[in-house]
Amino acid sequence: MSDSVSQTEVEIRNANGLHLRPAMQLVDTASRFMSDVKISNGKTSVDGKSIMQVTMLAASAGTKLTITARGSDAQMATEALKDLIENKLCGEQSRQAEKKSAG
Amino acid sequence: MEIKKGIAVSPGIAIAKPLVIDSEDYRIPRRSILPSAKVAEVKKVRDAFHKAVGELEKIDSDDRIAEGNIKDIFAVHLRFLKDKNLRKKITDLVYNDLLTAEYAVSTTLRDIANHFASVQDRYISERATDIYDIEKRLLRHLLGRKREDIEHISHEVVIVAHELSPTQTASFDRKFIRGFATDAGGRTSHTAIVARSLGIPAVVGLEDVTRNVDPTATVVIDGNRGVVVIDPDEPTLKQYQQFAIEFDRLERELDAIRDLDAVTRDGVAIELLGNIEFPHEAEIVLDKGGSGIGLYRTEFLYLYNQTEPTEEDHYNAYSEVIRVFGDMPVIIRTMDLGADKFTQSRRFVREPNPFLGLRSIRFCLQNLVMFKTQLRAILRASVHGNVHVMFPLISSLHELRQAKMILHDVMDDLEEDSIEYRPDVPVGIMVETPSAALTASILARECDFFSIGTNDLIQYTLAVDRGNERVSTLYSGADPAVIILLRSVIHEANRARISAGICGEMASEPEFIMLLLGLGFRTFSLAPPMIPEIKKVIRSVTIESCNSLARKVLLMNSEREVINYLRNAAMKVLPEVF
Numbered sequence: 001m002s003d004s005v006s007q008t009e010v011e012i013r014n015a016n017g018l019h020l021r022p023a024m025q026l027v028d029t030a031s032r033f034m035s036d037v038k039i040s041n042g043k044t045s046v047d048g049k050s051i052m053q054v055t056m057l058a059a060s061a062g063t064k065l066t067i068t069a070r071g072s073d074a075q076m077a078t079e080a081l082k083d084l085i086e087n088k089l090c091g092e093q094s095r096q097a098e099k100k101s102a103g
Numbered sequence: 104m105e106i107k108k109g110i111a112v113s114p115g116i117a118i119a120k121p122l123v124i125d126s127e128d129y130r131i132p133r134r135s136i137l138p139s140a141k142v143a144e145v146k147k148v149r150d151a152f153h154k155a156v157g158e159l160e161k162i163d164s165d166d167r168i169a170e171g172n173i174k175d176i177f178a179v180h181l182r183f184l185k186d187k188n189l190r191k192k193i194t195d196l197v198y199n200d201l202l203t204a205e206y207a208v209s210t211t212l213r214d215i216a217n218h219f220a221s222v223q224d225r226y227i228s229e230r231a232t233d234i235y236d237i238e239k240r241l242l243r244h245l246l247g248r249k250r251e252d253i254e255h256i257s258h259e260v261v262i263v264a265h266e267l268s269p270t271q272t273a274s275f276d277r278k279f280i281r282g283f284a285t286d287a288g289g290r291t292s293h294t295a296i297v298a299r300s301l302g303i304p305a306v307v308g309l310e311d312v313t314r315n316v317d318p319t320a321t322v323v324i325d326g327n328r329g330v331v332v333i334d335p336d337e338p339t340l341k342q343y344q345q346f347a348i349e350f351d352r353l354e355r356e357l358d359a360i361r362d363l364d365a366v367t368r369d370g371v372a373i374e375l376l377g378n379i380e381f382p383h384e385a386e387i388v389l390d391k392g393g394s395g396i397g398l399y400r401t402e403f404l405y406l407y408n409q410t411e412p413t414e415e416d417h418y419n420a421y422s423e424v425i426r427v428f429g430d431m432p433v434i435i436r437t438m439d440l441g442a443d444k445f446t447q448s449r450r451f452v453r454e455p456n457p458f459l460g461l462r463s464i465r466f467c468l469q470n471l472v473m474f475k476t477q478l479r480a481i482l483r484a485s486v487h488g489n490v491h492v493m494f495p496l497i498s499s500l501h502e503l504r505q506a507k508m509i510l511h512d513v514m515d516d517l518e519e520d521s522i523e524y525r526p527d528v529p530v531g532i533m534v535e536t537p538s539a540a541l542t543a544s545i546l547a548r549e550c551d552f553f554s555i556g557t558n559d560l561i562q563y564t565l566a567v568d569r570g571n572e573r574v575s576t577l578y579s580g581a582d583p584a585v586i587i588l589l590r591s592v593i594h595e596a597n598r599a600r601i602s603a604g605i606c607g608e609m610a611s612e613p614e615f616i617m618l619l620l621g622l623g624f625r626t627f628s629l630a631p632p633m634i635p636e637i638k639k640v641i642r643s644v645t646i647e648s649c650n651s652l653a654r655k656v657l658l659m660n661s662e663r664e665v666i667n668y669l670r671n672a673a674m675k676v677l678p679e680v681f
Contacts, residue, residue, distance in 0.1 A: 050188035
């Protein structure tokens with residue numbers, strides 16, 4: 001099994017930042033892959049599979065993060081995480097907006 | 104069996120199983136373990152995590168909890184409990200630093216919570232409460248306490264807690280609460296006030312009772328002697344059951360004097376009123392022989408609901424009480440929040456010195472919309488009976504004038520809206536700051552009555568925080584400084600021909616009654632369960648003897664000398680009460 005490294009940059013876009021629930025989504029996604037996942041905000045680098053460490057980053061809206069995956073499925077891991085952070089974390093808000101307009 | 108000594112704040116004997124309530128402020132002491140115990144201690148951590156995970160998975164699969172948000176929150180908690188990094192951090196503290204499992208859990212999670220709390224982003228910083236919740240869940244398993252929902256008690260219990268907040272005491276089902284025992288607090292703490300108003304025994308200032316009580320053991324709370332017995336042996340239990348029977352007998356005896364007048368042996372009539380916190384207590388005051396309400400605290404309206412009270416909420420709460428009393432006086436004190444109590448909207452800013460800060464009438468004068476809502480409701484309710492309005496914490500003539508001006512504004516509004524009210528409603532003030540007591544002659548000219556709040560007056564005069572157990576022994580109504588102020592206030596009230604009563608704790612302490620009568624006070628307002636006992640004291644003395652006692656006390660130099668003298672005198676008059 002070849003160890004490959006994949007790195008990507010993302011920006012937190014959902015208004016409330018990387019608080020507990022988005023952090024849970026992130027950790028759940030990262031945990032689906034074999035690769036080691038590190039997330040860095042430039043100052044601190046943490047284990048992307050540990051909710052404690054990810055929430056300790058306390059990344060608020062607008063924060064830029066670097067995701068580094070190391071392992072056989074590194075490429076897939078970074079792509080899935082980038083997609084999650086940039087597109088799906090916002091889902092929570094748009095869902096609430098839908099609820100409001102429906103109610 | 105374990106016997107713990109504290110401060111008796113509400114009389115009676117309770118024997119029941121304990122309900123131990125965790126407090127947010129509960130601190131786990133840093134304790135070390137022996138190297139030989141570390142493997143077992145690490146296992147304790149793992150077991151606690153395992154049980155906590157099991158609990159949350161049960162919630163997760165519980166179909167009754169359909170609410171997505173709540174499930175999401177517990178799902179997050181579950182991720183934390185399954186986080187290997189977190190678990191390793193804790194077990195490392197136990198294994199390498201030889202600390203107890205509970206300390207390692209508490210300190211690790213508190214570090215995380217503190218980290219969240221320090222984040223500028225408000226949304227993230229508020230998540231600290233989630234971490235505290237996880238901490239509490241783990242600690243409950245480590246310390247062997249079951250999660251108990253205080254709102255759903257279904258059998259008789261005594262409450263054992265670090266300290267009770269107003270919100271906690273409000274959520275109890277009163278039917279099942281037999282007594283209170285707390286680590287912190289003093290005679291005038293919230294726990295004490297609530298216990299006395301409910302007429303159940305309470306012992307406070309026990310320091311570490313929450314840590315020592317076994318949830319399955321029987322607990323005896325002796326509110327007469329200030330003793331708590333955990334897991335009593337058979338003879339002790341029998342003895343306390345006997346005490347409880349005797350106490351009930353004495354209570355019934357006191358009940359017998361309910362219908363007798365509160366009059367001294369030489370024929371001077373004394374007015375005995377009740378202090379109440381909730382509308383339903385009005386009936387208890389009547390039942391105990393009170394002839395009106397001398398202090399209707401209105402803070403419950405702000406403390407026990409999700410939203411701030413509307414004018415109708417105020418109006419209903421006041422009308423309910425006023426109707427019970429007919430022509431008898433009902434003195435409604437306007438909102439007295441701040442310092443240690445807050446409203447729903449929490450418009451109070453954290454202050455370094457809250458008791459000297461924006462509280463009580465000062466807060467009302469800066470939040471006129473809220474203040475006017477309350478005044479409007481009081482004035483509307485005034486047509487149903489003999490209502491008096493009372494402003495708390497007045498510290499200058501300027502404040503009294505401002506408050507009265509706002510009251511008149513509200514009267515004008517009511518007139519414009521053609522709503523009925525009593526324009527001659529008496530307006531009085533609480534005298535509870537040294538400045539108000541010292542300027543009583545000035546204030547007396549512009550109000551209809553005084554009511555002395557001795558709790559705050561003592562605290563401000565002697566510069567002692569009554570809730571701080573390390574200095575609470577300095578807090579005493581027998582201090583010559585307090586007695587001189589009391590004498591001066593009653594003197595100025597008499598000169599201005601307005602009434603001056605006592606509505607603080609002093610009026611419910613039998614040893615002070617002779618002194619207060621001797622100084623010239625004729626109106627006392629107190630916790631309803633204490634009314635019969637105080638009436639018994641009044642009926643046992645003559646004003647002449649009280650006058651001579653007061654004269655002697657005014658010549659004394661120290662608190663010790665005064666309190667010993669007062670206790671001896673009271674003991675001679677009424678040995679069975681002491």
